Amino acid sequence: MRNINEDTITLAVVESMRDAKNARLRTVMTSLVQHLHSFAREVKLTEGEWVQAIDFLTAVGHITDDKRQEFILLSDTLGLSMLVTAQNNRKPSECTEATVFGPFFVNGAPEYENGNDISNGASGEPCFVSGRILGVDGSPVASARIDVWQSDEDGFYDVQRPPESSSTPAHRARGRLSSAADGSFHFRSILAVAYPIPHDGPVGQLLEALGRHPWRPAHLHFMIAAPGYETLVTHVFREGDPYLDSDAVFGVRSSLIAKWVRHESGVAPDGTRMDKTFYTLEYDFVLNPADDTHQSTHEA
Amino acid sequence: MRNINEDTITLAVVESMRDAKNARLRTVMTSLVQHLHSFAREVKLTEGEWVQAIDFLTAVGHITDDKRQEFILLSDTLGLSMLVTAQNNRKPSECTEATVFGPFFVNGAPEYENGNDISNGASGEPCFVSGRILGVDGSPVASARIDVWQSDEDGFYDVQRPPESSSTPAHRARGRLSSAADGSFHFRSILAVAYPIPHDGPVGQLLEALGRHPWRPAHLHFMIAAPGYETLVTHVFREGDPYLDSDAVFGVRSSLIAKWVRHESGVAPDGTRMDKTFYTLEYDFVLNPADDTHQSTHEA
Helix, strand or coil, X not given: CCECCCCCHHHXXXXXXXXXXXXXXXXXXXXXXXXXXXXXXXXXXXHHHHHHHHHHHHHHHHHCCCCCCHHHHXXXXXXXXXXXXXXXXXXXXXCCCCCCCCCCCCCXXXXXXXXXXXXXXXXXXXXXXXXXXXXXXXXXXXXCEEEEECCCCCCCCXXXXXXXXXXXXXXXXXXXXXXXXXXXXXXXXXXXXXXXCCCCCHHHHHHHHCCCCCXXXXXXXXXXXXXXXXXXXXXXXXXXXXXXXXXXXCCCEHHHEECEEEECCEECCCCCEECCCEEEEECCXXXXXXXXXXXXXXXX | CCECCCCXXXXXHHHXXXXXXXXXXXXXXXXXXXXXXXXXXXXXXXXXXXXXHHHHHHHHHHHCCCCXXXXXXXXXXXXXXXXXXXXXXXXXXXXXXXXXXXXXXXXXXXXXXXCCECCCCCCCCEEEXXXXXXXXXXXXXXXXXXXXXXXXXXXXXXXXXXXXXXXXXXXXXXXXXXXXXXXXXXXXXXXXXXXXXXXCCHHHHHHHHCCCCCEECCEEEEEEECCCECCEEEEEEECCCCCCCCCCCCCCEHXXXXXXXXXXXXXXXXXXXXCCCEEEXXXXXXXXXXXXXXXXXXXX
């Protein structure tokens, strides 16, 4: 280690980790160091660019708090999140595909009964969502835990809003339901709209420098868990959205695109008489049987 | 982009950057994304490990402030800093080699005359440092700007100490000098000692998990700038230090190791009569002529 140079440094770092007790950690860090060094060599990273990178990561760290996760935004916009999601959720083609978790899930959202309005004061055009939770063979999955979360008509999640008066509920347009004995679920909420990811921070500046927009196509987030099945983290995307082909976080999969049906007025699926525009969405989720080793990462 | 999967994601991200106006940024980010994805594929990074990585980076960001730079520590301990330093400071073998900048330089350190005591109240055994700033042909470099910074006898830089009483100088064991007409410089300071990098944060936890110690061999930091020459950022390491072969930041190069001579008492190089132990260190620095494109990154 007395003659470290640009050729010997990588091996020196790898060898320094030889005593790591956790073999998996050693494997991961060895690969990370090798790829990080290969990157720096390939582009011949300059000292000025290294300083820029340190400053960028520092800014990402400093804007991150319990409400805003700029590192997840960074991972999402570099496609790392979708890659990790995809390679950890290989499943039979008849199962519903997974997509990115995103930074806007929160623990402790309200529990609702089927038929409830989960918007809880969030603004937007009414939308009635229904579907079934199924196994690969089409059998219903009863009592599945269904977490749903979404933006309001301005494209903001509740956690992006400044704290309002004490009469405003903390959790809006998010909640937890259970599937019925026949696997079905239904709830009322609001129409999801396309929105830009938070882009007033360092990740937004990076996207702009890269000539990229920060928009995501309209979607509902779902996380569905049931004993004996892999937990499914996914979205349902709105057919026709102009950003389906350029999602800022690379989360779109064609099988997750569904039609939001517009109704000028009439009787909603829950029997409510609507005298203004409303939407309906129907989507079934097919869960993959769990193998014993599969652990859910996003458990509440 | 409607059928992103683990195979197509990398190309999708690379293509999303096609409109970047800055070609160099596009090159750097393309390589970064390709290597980041290759890493994630090679180790088949799990969703749980991804969450751990996000949490780790968040902790690195949150402990970083204007006095502590945990991202630089991370880069240093993964060998990235030394790699970037090495590949940007290729120079003829007769020139003094560069090493890592480290996180402890600060702007605005006091200016001193040759012969001054730069310890400025930092504790440690007296050490008299002298040498010359030279060109490749051995000619003296006059009026070179010499920044020097070091730890005290407890292994702490001034910036690592909590703010003390208003009578304690802010800048201790650091300062700026100029070489004389014959290229020479000399100053009094204190003996540098081996010290652990700050390891009470996430980088320290990572080192421990990797079975690595956080120690650096004793060294003096130098940054030397003169018109017509490349700015030299380097250390002088203390011969005999037990950590020369396992520097936590991989900064040692044999040519930078020098002998600190111990004297029980006697006349110091500046003529001072010393009745206690003191040290002397003599080291000459050879600067590389600047090409026009070379920009110093660490200008104060």
